[in-house]
Amino acid sequence: MFASNPFAALTETISAEMIQGYVILMAILVVGMTIYDMIHKKSAKYFFAKAKQAEANRVRELGAGDKIGIAVKVATVDVATAGEFCNPMRRISHMLMMWGFILFIVSTVALTFAYTGEAPAIVAQLWHLGAIMVMVGGYWFWFFIRVDVSAEAVSLFRIVQADLFILSLLGTTTFGLLWSIMQSKGDAMWTTIFLALFIISATFLFGGVLWSKFAHMFFKPAAAFNKRVIKADGSRENLPEDFDLTSSEIQKRYPDIPEYMGTNPSYMGLGIKREKPKHY
């Protein structure tokens, strides 16, 4: 079942060109709405204005090599392994969703454009695996990790605009997977129902970029890059410097440090991060 291309059987009722047209339309919607969102919210303008403002506080100039190094770190740590998250559970859930979504999208494009008929088993398996990964990460987040539910004690069933992205993403992958399962079982009625729900969810997911947080996957890497740059060039957004407590100069400047903590202060552990925020 997982080795067969679910889109191949679909071409019997809907032409391959129509399916491809839908995929292209969704891609255009994502790009167009992300650009419109950037113009509408002036986020790019704000981003570059802030970067320019930080120039005045630089203590060192970054070369091209430094910036490439930072970009590599952003790609490997902040993006690929969701390094910005403090909560390890949320980080794992996010990685499952992100990599699952990438697998799902890439294999969808492959299954609808490159292999309109029978596809290599591995491509179809990656499509199903992507859907399952998104579902595991997404449902875990939805039921157990959401701050407004786990920490704010908000009802599990309250749905707000912020849920548009996660729900449409879960709908797309869940109904897509169920559609594939029903199709392999030969259940025509449920196949049609889940296909319709799959298309509706996907339309909400890709057509709702302007109202959902879909575009964060483009903005967040830029913000992560900026965060590392201001640290590296010393501008630090007016944040205090990173003090080395063992430095004699620092100890001389701040005598409280050696007096209360000794000349070689030890690692104090995670403090507040030891606990999940849930004091209600």
Place this chain on the structure above:
Amino acid sequence: MPTFVYMTRCDGCGHCVDICPSDIMHIDTTYRRAYNIEPNMCWECYSCVKACPQNAIDVRGYADFAPLGHSVRAVRDEEKGVIAWRIKFRNGKKDLSLLAPITTKPWGKYIPQLRDVPAPTQEQRDSQYLYNEPKYIRMDDGGIHTLETNGLKIVEGVQY
């Protein structure tokens, strides 16, 4: 000015929601990021500013140490056990950079076992002293230190 959140820095972890004494830091319903739902009720207590692992929250400094609206940023580094403050003038000149310990022992260890301490006597209960006074406030050389006993007078604007 009450707290505000840099949306690009916040990751919606919920630490500020958890710690806010006024219960006014909440998760935004559009972007799932933290925000101050009731700026008028903000005490500007800095709890969320210090608790935020991403340093995503900003708030003005009090007029007594930051007149004319300096930028005040804090980094509470629990792993090092210190808090650092940086205060900058509006003209961009750095004014003040402070660093102070917030703990001298690893978190969660060396918790006083108060149930093992003998119960206070009646005399201690009737005394004006708090628990461990005068020993822990270095006043074991006599009575409580006052401006008077130190030969000082209150002068407006002077810190003692």
